[in-house]
Amino acid sequence: MTTTLRPTGPLHQEADGSRSRPYEVCVNGRPVGAIEIGTDPGLGRGAGEIRSLRIDENDRRRGRGTVAALAAEEVLRGWGCTQVMVSVPAAATAALRLVTALGYIERNTSMARTLPQTAPELPAATEARPMTEAEFAHWRAAAVDGYAQHWIDRGVPEADARAKSEADHRSSLPDGLATPGSDLWVLVHQGAVIGSVWVAQREMAPGEPAGYVYDVEVAEEHRGHGHGRTLMLLAERLAHAAGMSRLGLNVFAGNTPALRLYESLGYTATGHHFWKPLL
Numbered sequence: 001m002t003t004t005l006r007p008t009g010p011l012h013q014e015a016d017g018s019r020s021r022p023y024e025v026c027v028n029g030r031p032v033g034a035i036e037i038g039t040d041p042g043l044g045r046g047a048g049e050i051r052s053l054r055i056d057e058n059d060r061r062r063g064r065g066t067v068a069a070l071a072a073e074e075v076l077r078g079w080g081c082t083q084v085m086v087s088v089p090a091a092a093t094a095a096l097r098l099v100t101a102l103g104y105i106e107r108n109t110s111m112a113r114t115l116p117q118t119a120p121e122l123p124a125a126t127e128a129r130p131m132t133e134a135e136f137a138h139w140r141a142a143a144v145d146g147y148a149q150h151w152i153d154r155g156v157p158e159a160d161a162r163a164k165s166e167a168d169h170r171s172s173l174p175d176g177l178a179t180p181g182s183d184l185w186v187l188v189h190q191g192a193v194i195g196s197v198w199v200a201q202r203e204m205a206p207g208e209p210a211g212y213v214y215d216v217e218v219a220e221e222h223r224g225h226g227h228g229r230t231l232m233l234l235a236e237r238l239a240h241a242a243g244m245s246r247l248g249l250n251v252f253a254g255n256t257p258a259l260r261l262y263e264s265l266g267y268t269a270t271g272h273h274f275w276k277p278l279l
Contacts, residue, residue, distance in 0.1 A: 003027050003067040005035065005075065017041040019079065025055065025068040032059040037072045039081065042167065043151070044160030048073075048081030048278070053095075065098055077278050083155060084278055090269040104274035107154045109259075111267040112204060112248035119240035120233045128234050131184040131196060136177050139184070139196055143215055144169050150252050155275060172200065172214065183238045187231055194222040197231045199238040204248045204270075211239030213249040228261055 005023040013019045020038030024031045033055035040047045050072050055064045076084055086104060088095045122128060131139065144165045151161035173179045181201040186193045195218040204210040213235045218227045239247045249267065251258050 003032075003064055003071070005068065005071045006031075008034070017045065020051065021075075023072075025053075025064060027059070027064065032056050032064055033068065035068050035072055037075060039076075039079065040085065042164050043083075043085075043156055044163075046080065046082035046157075047085065047160075048076035048079065048083065049085040060094075065095075066102065069098065069102055073278060082278055083275055085273065085275045087271055087273045089271050096272065099274050102276070104276045105155075106253045106272055107275050108250050108252045108273045109269050110248065110250055110271040110273070111262055112210070112246060112270050113265065113267045114246050115236055115239060115244070119237045122233055122237070123230055126187055126189045126227075126230055128185050128187050128237075131177060131186050133177060135186060135193070135196075136184065140169065140173075140176075143198075143217075146217075147215075153254075154252065155277065181242075183242070185234060185238065187227060187234060189222070189227065192222075194219050194227050195231050197235050197238070199235045199242075199247075201242060201244065202248075204246065208246075209244065210246040210248055211235070211242060211244035213247065216249075228258070229265070232261065232265055 004026050006026050007021060008024050009022045011019060011021045018039050018041050020036060022034065022036045025033035025035055033053070035053045036051040038049055038051050039045075040049050050069060053065060053068060053072075055068070073084055085107075086099055088099060147168070148158075148161045148165035151164060152158050156164070173182060177184060182198065183200070184196065184198045187195045187197070196215070197213065198215040199211050199213055201209055202212045204212070213232070216228065216231050216235065218231065236247060248270070249262065251262060
């Protein structure tokens with residue numbers, strides 16, 4: 001039997017340079033599912049993605065999804081893509097097995113937790129306050145560099161990673177510290193600023209506003225003393241103050257200390273994000 005992709009709509013091209021197209025997954029011409037592929041200009045012109053893949057129940061466990069994914073990769077190669085990405089819900093165990101078998105590499109994980117009804121208290125020896133304009137200027141420069149480096153370390157070309165970091169920070173903080181819905185605070189211990197946290201409001205799912213930890217950082221000389229946990233408690237306090245009952249975050253693959261911290265605080269994975277080079 002032959003599994004192929006058949007377009008079900010025109011090739012869509014957006015003003016930002018992205019493109020997408022839906023397909024039927026067919027076996028000997030018979031539709032057995034659907035797949036949509038596209039590109040993500042935020043990660044450069046060579047970044048393709050499998051946006052969705054569905055195989056009908058009666059045709060599952062026969063390798064249809066594997067062949068469809070490989071066929072989608074061929075289409076993306078034809079579009080000039082040099083990498084392919086896919087996001088998988090944490091509960092989709094079959095899809096997770098599929099992307100692992102196809103050689104995809106986990107790049108980052110989305111996590112979230114439902115907050116307790118009462119905001120946590122900070123340790124007695126610490127205090128928190130809003131970031132000043134002078135601190136913001138220093139923080140932003142370091143945050144842009146650090147975020148770009150995370151992408152560079154995970155296969156994104158340096159120029160594309162730096163462009164993405166600048167664009168993401170510019171769009172997320174258009175008014176700096178005055179950006180509505182964003183809180184940037186610092187943690188002070190024994191009179192010294194030892195770290196910072198950035199919490200903002202966003203939709204984790206359509207129609208479900210929540211708090212989101214965009215950045216949490218402990219100064220290098222103060223690491224290893226539990227301040228990261230205190231900053232996460234501060235993030236919860238900020239989310240509570242904004243009326244949010246759920247808090248989400250992202251952790252890059254390989255950041256084991258951060259992952260263990262989040263898990264110990266009750267965060268669980270909601271989605272996994274993978275990539276692989278298209279050779």
